[in-house]
Amino acid sequence: MNSSGWLQLAVFIGALALVTKPIGLYLVQVLDAKGRTWLDPVLQPLERLTYRIMGVDAAKEHDWRRYTLAMLLFSLASCVSTYAILRLQHLLPLNPQGLGPLSPDLAFNTAVSFTTNTNWQSYSGESTMSYLSQMVALTLHNFVSASVGIGIAAALVRAVSRHSAKTIGNFWVDLVRTTYFLLLPLCLVFAVVLVSQGMIQNFKPYTKARLVEPIKVSVEKKNDKGEIVLGADSGPVMEEQIVVEQLIVQGPMASQVAIKMLGTNGGGYANANAAHPYENPTPLSNFLQMLSIFAIGSGLTYYLGRMTKNQAHGWSVWGAMMTLFLAGVLVCWWAEARGNPVHQSLGIAALDGNMEGKEVRFGIFKSALFATITTDASCGAVNAMHDSFTAIGGVVPLFNMELGEVVIGGVGAGLYGMLVFVVLAVFIAGLMVGRTPEYLGKKIHAYDVKMAMLSLLVLTLSILGFTAWAAVSPWGLAGLNNTGPHGLSEILYAYSSATANNGSAFAGLTANTPWYNTTLGLAMLTGRFLMIVPIMALAGSLVQKKISPPSAGTFPVSGGTFIILLIGTVLLIGALNFLPVLALGPIVEHFLTAQGHLF
Amino acid sequence: MDAFLTHLRAAVLGTLVLAVVTCGAYPLVVWGIAQAFFRDKADGSLILDKDGTVRGSRLIGQGFMGAIYFHPRPSAAGANGYDAANSGGSNLGPTSRKLADAIKDRVAAYRAENGLKETDTVPADAVTASGSGLDPHISPRNAELQAPRVAKARGLALEKVLAEIHAHTDPAGLGFLGEPGVNVLRLNLALDGR
Incomplete structure (x- = not known):
């Protein structure tokens, strides 16, 4: 943990704090049907x-049922169209590499994955x-x-800030305005900046480069029909080949990358992603x-403060x-900088930390x-x-999603x-002092707490349920790249990522099988x-x-009491739900690494 | 029912209109600006020979094994490494025996190639695979440890090789973001006089 790291962390947080208010103020205009922007x-x-x-009356607002119905129908329509394109890509233009159609389960998984x-x-x-x-x-x-997510958040904030009302906004207006006024202009600028750093933007076929030093490799020998030739021991016959390209x-x-980041999508253009x-x-x-x-999500906390006329509340949520x-950063950084004792005993310089899977730059x-x-x-x-990542370094992303x-x-x-x-935090605070809980002047009743808990329990059920199922099924174990506790971590990570709509992976897991594609697709929808x-x-x-x-x-x-109570609520629910399974995966792996135990 | 049909119609037509704007107009405008102002970068920062043959990209690593060349990091991209149409890491975890065995072999090979003692530590990047499998860089220490071998194999003075390393080190961004790295492909091409 060196001084350059601390400096970079400080600059990052400072930069984030600086963009929060301008983006929040801009969001106020974008998420108001009559808002004004310079665009x-x-x-x-x-x-x-x-x-x-579209045949939409922008002046008409929806109640929560209409808003939800519109959101679900739009998600369905766009999901189906993506499924169709993926299944038919071999017949469609702009395919210079001549790539074939996706299998039904992979197309389902991918369409759901991007829709959610x-x-x-x-x-x-x-x-x-x-x-x-x-x-x-x-x-x-x-x-x-991304626009749908921002729209739902805006609808909830409107519900908090309005009173004695019925409507929470117009889904179509939120969708269109967020896409056009917020995402498009930001992406346009960001994409060009990324190209200036060396990112590609062209429609050329893949480039063939002549290697500076041709490399000799050993490959499976194939006959004229392209079948692998088997030797006397029924293993494939290997032959030497010179790779020149x-x-x-x-x-x-x-x-694509500009919106992948700003819209917190994360789906890489290339396999290795960023x-x-x-x-x-x-x-x-x-x-x-x-x-x-982080930029837009951070701006939304300012939007919350602005709309509820309680900026201190917005900043407290941000805090x-x-x-x-x-x-999270400090734990992960500490673990990765400390490195892997097993690898260090083999001769790797301890100061370099854990560089497996990381880029020098x-x-x-x-x-x-x-x-x-x-x-x-x-x-x-x-x-x-x-x-x-090291066992503890890997817990951080896993627990964040959970x-x-x-x-x-x-x-x-x-x-x-x-x-x-x-809502849960003010409910707990209400229980502690024996008063009806209130959130910004609104009394929180049993129905509200039930809905809040329902939305959280669904996540837990999906993550733990699917992980348990895969961990005891042949189809679940077949995809593992690592064995021992790390294998469980790979499965747990996959369903945590899918359910939390994250998309990152312990990527050793081979998930492109009908079982994994389908169950992960269901976890994402849930x-x-x-x-x-x-x-x-x-x-x-x-x-x-x-x-x-x-x-x-x-x-x-x-203020401080609220911040502490909110953090406590988040950690309490997360820890109660997931510490047992984390103990079986990464935490036991941490102790095994310290003992030099390998699998 | 009326509301359902109105929303369904808006959903289908909305998908179409938004697709035209965000998937048609937007990438084409980015493409136009990129090609007009950053054509070299937008096309992949390619390195061309004198006769116009593409020899690689400044950003994409290539495999090197010969003694006269600096060696890049181990690569898990594709079956043979440095497959620039199949990026990826090893994805082996901290308790993987396969990974530990590979590191053990690579450490031994690195020490033997570069004349290091059994007690010398080896730079982590020299014996671990990158996330992309296409990492164009090695750490400055890794390059400096390889310099005597390259200098000897080429019959060059060590100072000249060290100067070339220095000339092909990409600094940290704005002086403090990320880490400096030595671009292996560009360094090797420079040593070849290309």
Whole structure:
């Protein structure tokens, strides 16, 4: 843990704090149907045209049932269209590598994955997806799943800030305005900045480069028909071959990566995601990508404060998030900088830390920071392979996801997830002092707490249920890349990531099988929609309540006590649910590493 | 029922319109700006020979084994490593015997190649695979340890090789972001006089 790391951490937090207010203020305009922005002259005609084509009356607001119905139908329509493109990509244009169609289970998994803002990838991008699939089938969801999340968060905030009302906004207006006024302009600028750092943006076929030093390799011998020739011992016959060429991936990457980060999607263009030198060329591009993951989610906390006319509340929620963030970064950084004692006993310099799966240009600190940020948010892009982190270094991303990704969180999803914890925190505070709990002047009743708990328990059930099932099934064990406790961690990580709509992986797990594709797809749907529906019901209940003026007995939702109570609630629920299974996976692995026990 | 059909229609048409804007217009505008202002980078930072043959990319690592070349990090991309259409890491965990055995072999080979003692520690990046399998860089210490071998194999003065390492070290971003790294492909090409 060196001084350069501390400096980078301070600069990151400072930069995030600086962008929070401007983005929050801009969000206030974007999420108001009558809001004004300086892009109005360019974008308003496009906005009006879009409403006209869709047949939407922008002036009409919805109650929570209509809003939810519109959201579900839109998600369904866009999901089906992505499924169709992926199944038919061999017949569609912009496929210079001639890649074939995806299998039904992989297309289902991928369509669901991108619709739910998860971007779990059972496939390897460069060898599976045509340029059209990358650019249309996947990038569409990068935009709209982010807009949907922000819309849901805005609807919940409206429900909190309005009183004695019924409607919580118009889904179509939130969707279109967020996409056009917030995401498009930010992405346009960001994508060009990324190209300036070396990211590719072209439509050329993959480049063939003549290697500077041809390499000799041993490969399986094949006959004229392309079948593998078997020797006397029925193993394949090996022959030497000289490789003279390197095939280098190309394509429209920058436009996709900009929204992948800003929309906390995280689905990589290439298999190695943000570790790939094209997908994250320089330390500066790495810094900007990390900032862009948190930027909108952070701005939303300011939006919360502004809309509820209680800016201290917004900053207190932000403060609780940043405290949890710092704890995660420091643990992960410490563990990765300390390295692996087994490997150090073999001769690796102890000062270098754990470099397996990490890039030289990022080093230990930036890899640990990226891993924490990407799982605090529901991004899931990775600039290092989490599967090869030390046991404790790997607990941090895993536990972050299991907390529900409420530390800044996914765009929108982080805020509505955290507001559920806020409701629980004021409920617990109410129980402790024996008063009816209140949130910003609204009395919290049994129905509200039930809906809040429902949205959390669904996540736990999905993560632990599917993990337990896979861990005792042949199909679950067949995909493992590591054995021993690390194998359990790989399965647990997969269902935590899918349910939390994160998308990062302990990527050794071979998940492109019908069983994994289907169960992970179901986990993603559960984690997205079965969480949103109770939250929308909560919004429907909150918006109708009267606001009573604060009294001496009101529990304040800002300041140190509130922050501590909120952090405590998040940790309490996360720890009670997941410590037992973490003890069986990464925690026991930590002690085995210290003893030099290998599998 | 009316509400259902209105919303369904908006959902289908909304998907189409948003696809045209975010998946058609947006990437094309980025492409246009990128090609106009950063064509070399947008096309992959390719390194061309004098006769125009592509020899690689400044950003993408290549495998090297010969004594006259600096060696990159071990790579898990593709079956033979440094497969730039199959990026990826080993994904082996901290208690993996396979990983520990591989590191043991690589440490022994690295010490033998570069004339290090049994007690000398080896830079972590020299014996571990990167996340992408295409890491173009090695750490400065790794390069300096390889320098005497390369200098001897090429019959060059050590100072000249060290100067080339220095010239091909990408500094940390803005002086403090990330870590400095030596670009192996560019360094080897420079030593070859290309």
